[in-house]
Amino acid sequence: MQPEMDDLDRAVINRLQAGFPVCDRPFASVAEGIGLSEDELIARVAGLLERGILTRFGPLYNADRMGGAFTLAALSVAAPDVNRVTAILDALPEVAHNYEREHPWNLWFVLATDSPDGIGKTIARIEAETGHPVLNLPKEREYFVELKLGA
Amino acid sequence: MTGSLDAIDRSIVVATQGGLPLTPRPYHAIAERVGLPADEVMERIKRMLASGVIRRIGAVPNHYALGYRANGMSVWDVSDERVDELGVRIGTLDFVSHCYRRPRRLPGWRYNLFAMVHGKSRDEVQRKVAEIAALLGDANRGHEVIYSTRILKKTGLRLTKPSRV
Known part of the structure; x- marks a missing residue:
């Protein structure tokens, strides 16, 4: 492939x-x-x-410096409920990425909103709609962000 | 930290967030799109590079296409006194893409250091994680590697409004 x-x-x-x-x-x-x-x-x-070997070519913006608010969040959702919860997250424009991972906290997603209080509101909404508590892990410090993979 | 962008910067962000035009003079093409002189567009892009609004200009490979199929989020419980010093060192390892400090949420979540590790196989990721563990030494009070199994959504971050003054 x-x-x-x-x-x-x-x-x-x-x-x-x-x-x-x-x-x-x-x-x-x-x-x-x-x-x-x-x-x-x-x-x-x-x-x-x-051919999809590059996903992007151009300036890579640092979202933090553009005035918005961001966080990494996770949910712990039992297998039969994953599709329902995924559909809820899919419908929210604030959810930028969502990965399923092998862990009791199995859904990991990034939230991006225009303002800091938007994060709290979005989390409250996700908790209300999914019925599951959200693990909210905002970045406290960035040590490094760069991905260079040898081709 | 640096506040938000002005309306002209935002118009340049919106014009380039889908990528640079593949033409001999890409910045001139952007300038035409946003209605500014090319020199001003290039000056502003250089300024955004200098201030860190733009991390870099270049290519982002699809890591699956390059054979990097294993993507492990390693999470570590590191003593608060040493996490910053060690985080900076882990960030310099060439196989670590993202490295952050995040809050613990006890009792459900004990890990305060996150390092994303990419490899061509899980074995390779595990070897790299072992290197991180060696570097942390006794500051490491426990860790896990959490592998992704499915990308459910990947829209990226997008500005939607061309300007907001």
Whole structure:
């Protein structure tokens, strides 16, 4: 199931995880460093995005610095009830990610709201609608956030 | 900490949160979209990079496509006196993507340090978790690795309004 990648694709992925310049012709300046033409690099990036090997190409924003409020939260939901609770979370625009995990706290999701009191309101609503208490684990300190995977 | 963005910054965020245009002059294309000179768009993007509003500009690989199928959220009960010093060190490990301190919620939740570990297999994740455990030494009073089994929703964070002055 792993998509085909050649060495040049890997070089492009590794190079583009390290950053992209802000200048008139950024593709041209990156392309030169890996022995491609500007057009070839643009075509490679387009191909990697189309094939789903890259999920995104562009600025990565730090949501914390944009004036909103965020938290990581979890629910402990018995298997027969997971679909009902998932549907409730799906319908809430404040729920940005939701992962099922192997643990007594089995549903883990990120809440994003415009203001800090929006987090409390959303949690109260989830507790009321699901009937389950929410484990609310807001970030107290960030030590590192960056994912660079060798391709 | 730095407050919110002004309306022009927000318009640039909204114009780029789906990604950069794949054209030779992507910042000029953005500038056209938001109705600003390209130089001003590039200046503002550089400023947002410097202030940390933009973490970086670049590519985000699909980790499953690169063969990183195991994604373990390692959670640790670390003494409060040492968690900050050790968290910074764990954050420098190249296999750790996100590393945070979060509150304990006793009695149901005892872990205050979170480190997301990616690997090509669960064995690889377990080996990396063992490295973290070695680094923490006796400051580690207990840990678990919580694997994801299904992505139920992944919409990402989006600004919806182009401006809010």
